[in-house]
Amino acid sequence: MALNYDKIVLFGDSITQYAYNVNVSPFCLGPALQDVYTRKFDVIQRGYGGYTSAHAKLMIDKIIAHENTPTSKVKLMTVFFGTNDSTGPSSTIQHVPLETYVANMRYIAEKCKAADIKVVFIGAGPFNAHQWWPTRPGNPHNRTTIQAREYCDALVALGKEIGVPTVPMWDLLMEAVGWKEGDPLYGLEELSAENPxxxxFVDGLHYNAKSYKIEYDGVMNAIKQAYPELLPENVPLRLPEWASLTSPDVLEKALQ
Known part of the structure; x- marks a missing residue:
């Protein structure tokens, strides 16, 4: 039926969960995608704060089964895990070894492809220790931007291997702040707290409007390069434009 919309699913951790929080970030990934896909696709948020690729691996079959129905299919899924996986081994709940992380993300992509769902990976962004730790006194310092980069790089390599476009948030955000290889690494605890x-970030980890805009641009560019048929301009509008509704019969036919 004309009112059964196919879907884009945003699957990830807290950065995806908060990607609709316009009270914190006036520009967010979720509303931005909903806007460009209005009357074309439903954009479904499946973000779970604190989750890792290990949790996602357990969830992916049920998410696909729930969202793929006889009348509504998932056309695209963004998969954004790695930020929590890349915590140090002292984080027994969240740490996922790099090799296991890559295997989990491969598994998720394979499950999506088997269900005819296009995938865009999103790699972990940098981490700014000077914003994060002051608000969490007593917590073990088990995150670094170096670890985050390793997981982002590994996901980019996996994406190239299996043909999944990847939005490398670590590289994109560091490029945005003017960092170049060989420069002091912004965000490290032992370096200056005054860094771009x-x-x-809202808190050194979670995104504000600037980062969500970079993520949005990265996702749209990935769609353009890998899945141009899913670009907004190439997806048919659901139901006719108002000017063509010259009689009730026109709408009644379109609703069938």
Missing amino acids: LTEY
Whole structure:
């Protein structure tokens, strides 16, 4: 039926969960995608704060089964895990070894492909210790931007291997702040607290409007390069434009 919309599913951790929180970030990934796909696809949020690729591996079959129905299919899924996986081994709940992380993400992509769902990977962004740890006194310092980069790089390599476009948030955000290889690494605890990453995070980990805009641009570019048939301009509008509704019969026919 004309009112059964196919879907884009945003699957990830807290950065995906908060991707609709316009009270914190006036520009967010979720509303931005909903806007460009209005009357074309439903954009479904499946973000779970604190989750890792290990949790996602357990969930992917049920998410696909729930969202894929006889009348509504998932056309695209963004998969954004790695930020929590890349915590140090002292984080027994969240740490996922790099090799296991890659295997989990491969598994998720394979499950999506088997269900005829296009996939866009999103790799972990940098981490600004000077914003994060002051608000969490007593917590073990088990995150670094170096670890985050390793997981982002590994996901980019996996994406190239299996043909899944990847949005490398670590690289994109560091490029945005003007960092170049060989420069002091912004965000490290032992370096200056005054660094340009502060302008891109709410708390050193979660995104504000600047970072969500970079993520959005990255996702749209991935769609353009890998799945151009899913670009907004190439997806038919659901139901006719109002000017063509010259009689009730026109709408009644379109609703069938």
